[in-house]
Amino acid sequence: MDKPKFLLVDTDVLPDVFLKVVYAKKMIAQGKAKSSSEAAKLAGISRSAFYKYKDCVQQYNSKMSDNIVTIYATLADEPGVLSSVISQLYTSGANILTLNQNIPVDSVAHVSISAKINSINCTEQELIMQIKGLTGVVEAKLLSGS
Structure with missing residues (x-):
């Protein structure tokens, strides 16, 4: 077994x-x-x-994991692009938990953002569409979420 x-x-x-x-x-x-x-x-x-x-016992919080999404985006290597994505998340009511941006290669940078979305004012798909519509965002997709 x-x-x-x-x-x-x-x-x-x-x-x-x-x-x-x-x-x-x-x-x-x-x-x-x-x-x-x-x-x-x-x-x-x-x-x-x-x-x-102590290292083996963790409290499980199902409400916490239910309200977290991970967004993967490809951004143009231009000033302000990441800032506009962060601003869009803020405007939508998301709370960023982690953000990881790789060093740009071929004039684009790959970014993954995990955020709490229990207070967003739109659906997850609408949020992705809003991010995709920002200047300098080459691609954005939802990797995981509720």
């Missing part, structure tokens, strides 16, 4: 230690615990339990 890398499991059937590790990680991230020792103590687990599971 092939062993899957990840499982989605209802927390009601998990040992409490996993939820406590997630809580301890949250306390560190929010600055409510200054160290992993303090976070483990706040969560009611041992430091060794925290270290054993």
Whole structure:
């Protein structure tokens, strides 16, 4: 039998230690615990339990992943083109999470942008069409999304 890398499991059937590790990680991230020792103590687990599971236990947020899109675009290597794409995303109500632009080759640069779209004022396809209509945008497509 092939062993899957990840499982989605209802927390009601998990040992409490996993939820406590997630809580301890949250306390560190929010600055409510200054160290992993303090976070483990706040969560009611041992430091060794925290270290054993901290890299393997993540909270799943289905609403977060449902509202994220990745857009791939080819842009002309001209001043202001990327800025106009970013402005269009802002105007549409998208919140950029990551942006990666490669060094231009043959006068075009490839860009991938991941954005939260739970507040956009148009459909995903309309957003892509708006981006495609911008000066200097050679191509734009939705790689992944809700």
